[in-house]
Amino acid sequence: MKSASLSNQMTLLVLRDANQPVKQVRVSKPLIVAVPMVALLSISGLIVSMHINSNRTITQLEGQLQQQSIQFEAVVTDRDEAIQRLQNEVVTLSGQSKGMMDRMEKVVELEAELQEFINKYGTQGDLSNLSALSLDDTDSLGIGGEYIAVHDNEIDDLAKETGDDFREMNAMLDEMEKNIPVTLIRATQTQYSLTGNPSEWPTPSKRLTSSFGYRTDPFTGKAAFHSGIDISGKIGDPVYAAGAGQVLTTDRDSSHGKYIVIQHPDGLESWYLHLSDIDVSAGDIVTKGQTIGKVGNTGRSTGSHLHFEIVKQNKPIDPMPFLKQ
Ligand SMILES: [Zn+2]
Structure with missing residues (x-):
């Protein structure tokens, strides 16, 4: 490219190929100054807009980060509450378990009383099904197996199921505690009416x-x-x-x-x-x-x-x- 000076104009010669003619473009001087100025201004504008954009992006990112942080805190709070709730469940269940053991022992005592009665007066009825209630610790032997993580909601369900089981067992124990003494009285009455029958020969002599x-x-x-x-x-x-x-x-x-x-x-x-x-x-x-x-x-x-x-x-x-x- 080559430039020529006239009064207030400049001529630009555009050389393309060797076989093609040279092209002359006449341009006014202010335009020559204006073009780089416009370019400079555009670039400045671009930089300023980029700066504004990046600021906006940072603000947005900060906002998102804050929101995420709040959400995270909420999750942590939820977790803490879940742990607290589960701990309470465990305490309640262990209390129920203790009460259940006491009641089981009472039923076992009643069963022993009934067994004693049967041993004394013969085995008329089958009460072997009651022995299923005997407390033994064979369950504590040979524990092992793969570790499988349990989720909170599963523990929640488990706690609820266990609570339901306890309630059911309590109802069963209520029934048994109520029934066994009645059975014992009935057995005593039956035994009395049997042994009360005057059927024994009243003296050693049979003459x-x-x-x-x-x-x-x-x-x-x-x-x-x-x-x-x-x-x-x-x-x-x-x-x-x-x-x-x-x-x-x-x-x-x-x-x-x-x-x-x-x-x-x-x-x-x-x-x-x-x-x-x-x-x-x-x-x-x-x-x-x-x-x-x-x-x-x-x-x-x-x-x-x-x-x-x-x-x-x-x-x-x-x-x-x-x-x-
Ligand atoms: Zn007589």
Whole structure:
């Protein structure tokens, strides 16, 4: 490029290719000055605008950063709250667990009582399912396995499930605590009505000398009603309670001699007559087979023997069907 000077104008020669003609461009002087000025101003403007832009970007970035920081703080606060909540859950659950263990122990005690009862009076029912409640620590043996991280919400769910399980188990224990004593009372009643049945032979001797019903009276020789059975025996032989019950009467008179009356369930009484000795008192609770007195020859009797009688609703009945049980 080549420039030529005229008065207020400049000529620019544009050389392109060797084979092509030279091009002349006439340009005014102020324009020559103006172009770089415009260029300079444009660049300055660009720089200023870039500066403004970068400031704006920095401000935006700062804003975003602040927002993120706030969000992060919120997340941290949430975490702290979650941890606090979980700790509270754990404390509550461990409290419930302690209460549950106490109640389990109580149920186990009741079960032991029931078991003792069964051991004493035979195994009529199957209570083996109760033994599943026995507390043992076999679960604590052989723990291991892969570590799998647990998320907060999973722990939350777990805590909730465990809480639900505890509530369910508590309800179950409520039911059992309520039922076992009732079962025990029923079992005692059943046992009493079974052992209360006057079915035990009342003295060691098995020699029956007179049966229940009409017979010839040994004193008058006339027909008379015999209200019980006579079992011969030596004076001083033990007399046993035929069934469990309560002693109603111990007395002596000219007809019965020394005698005992025991009350049993179902309105039954057993009578023991002509005794030489009485070992119990009215109001005593006696067990089946317990020695209550001694064979004698007191009252209207021709020799040492035991007169045994069963009375049902004030009426003597044949004792043999009972004794054959
Ligand atoms: Zn008799």
